[in-house]
Amino acid sequence: MRIGIVGAEEELHTWYVKDILEELGVEVLVVDTLNYPARVTFSIKNGFPLYQEKEVEDIKVFYLRSVFYSHPPYDLEELRKSGKFDYDGWYENYVAERERQSQLTSWLKILTLRGKKLVNPIESFDLHFLKPFQITLLQRNGIPVPKTLVTNNPRELFRFREEVKNIVYKPVAGGAGCQLMNDKDWSKERLQLLYNAPVFFQEYIEGDNVRAYVLGDDVISSGVIYTDNVDYRGHEKRIEKIILPDEIKEICVKAMKICGMAFTGIDLKMKPDGTFVILECNPSPMFIGFEKAIGEPIGKKLAQFLISESY
Ligand SMILES: Nc1ncnc2c1ncn2[C@@H]1O[C@H](COP(=O)(O)OP(=O)(O)OP(=O)(O)O)[C@@H](O)[C@H]1O
Numbered sequence: 001m002r003i004g005i006v007g008a009e010e011e012l013h014t015w016y017v018k019d020i021l022e023e024l025g026v027e028v029l030v031v032d033t034l035n036y037p038a039r040v041t042f043s044i045k046n047g048f049p050l051y052q053e054k055e056v057e058d059i060k061v062f063y064l065r066s067v068f069y070s071h072p073p074y075d076l077e078e079l080r081k082s083g084k085f086d087y088d089g090w091y092e093n094y095v096a097e098r099e100r101q102s103q104l105t106s107w108l109k110i111l112t113l114r115g116k117k118l119v120n121p122i123e124s125f126d127l128h129f130l131k132p133f134q135i136t137l138l139q140r141n142g143i144p145v146p147k148t149l150v151t152n153n154p155r156e157l158f159r160f161r162e163e164v165k166n167i168v169y170k171p172v173a174g175g176a177g178c179q180l181m182n183d184k185d186w187s188k189e190r191l192q193l194l195y196n197a198p199v200f201f202q203e204y205i206e207g208d209n210v211r212a213y214v215l216g217d218d219v220i221s222s223g224v225i226y227t228d229n230v231d232y233r234g235h236e237k238r239i240e241k242i243i244l245p246d247e248i249k250e251i252c253v254k255a256m257k258i259c260g261m262a263f264t265g266i267d268l269k270m271k272p273d274g275t276f277v278i279l280e281c282n283p284s285p286m287f288i289g290f291e292k293a294i295g296e297p298i299g300k301k302l303a304q305f306l307i308s309e310s311y
């Protein structure tokens with residue numbers, strides 16, 4: 001039996017899951033999206049996806065670890081200082097990247113069309129990029145989420161301030177930190193910047209950060225991530241296992257399914273009164289650090305799930 005992993009040989013979670021699958025006797029095809037188009041080839045011939053000139057028809061299940069799309073970085077100052085960015089040819093690169101993304105996305109959507117199981121479907125990756133849509137989808141299905149305003153209009157933001165106590169902001173498409181609004185952010189000069197691009201504003205939820213991994217129909221691991229920062233990422237002090245109440249587990253599984261995923265890492269806040277709010281379902285969560293801290297085999301369970309879905 002073969003299982004596909006969409007990612008890259010040199011990407012940590014790709015080879016971690018590949019190793020486990022191989023130990024379980026499965027042959028793995030790594031579909032490398034990092035080195036495409038320079039070193040690997042993807043084709044779509046009369047509706048048939050080909051990778052490196054070969055069909056992938058025998059593979060029933062693909063784990064989508066990383067679809068390497070090139071995204072613009074947010075911190076341009078850092079980028080300029082690093083001297084790494086090549087401004088020459090940026091337009092040609094932009095056009096090529098657009099073409100590349102179109103083929104890659106189509107290739108992955110065609111797998112679903114051909115009856116393959118993708119963990120997770122490429123459509124659910126859009127939900128990570130389209131954060132206002134994901135939060136609306138969750139909210140409309142009765143999942144508790146923070147009050148949210150996505151806008152390029154300072155007047156709407158002033159109205160929002162009357163409804164919520166503290167406000168955090170983050171990029172609409174994700175990929176940078178989440179911060180609390182401070183006095184400087186309310187200055188005229190800062191707010192004028194909204195006319196350049198919209199921002200995702202949200203009610204700041206007090207309490208501990210919780211990460212819950214959901215696979216299939218179950219929460220397979222969950223922990224509290226202690227931090228002193230608003231955004232815990234890169235500032236984790238300690239991770240401790242937590243057993244979530246059954247009704248919260250059910251909400252997590254429901255949220256994942258609403259997002260069309262079979263595996264996710266959900267970011268939640270546990271409020272001081274013990275209630276929970278869901279911030280986001282991540283379509284391709286990292287789990288190795290968490291697994292090491294908690295001592296629960298998320299990778300192995302994922303591999304076993306991929307195998308069971310292949311029959
Ligand atoms: N409304 C909020 N209240 C309190 N903390 C928040 C809130 N939103 C985000 N955070 C903190 O920031 C972290 C990252 O937030 P989230 O995953 O929603 O967006 P993002 O980081 O911009 O998305 P991406 O994963 O695409 O980079 C959360 O796990 C949490 O620690």
Ligand SMILES: [Mg+2]
Nearest residue numbers: 174267280282
């Ligand atoms: Mg996130």
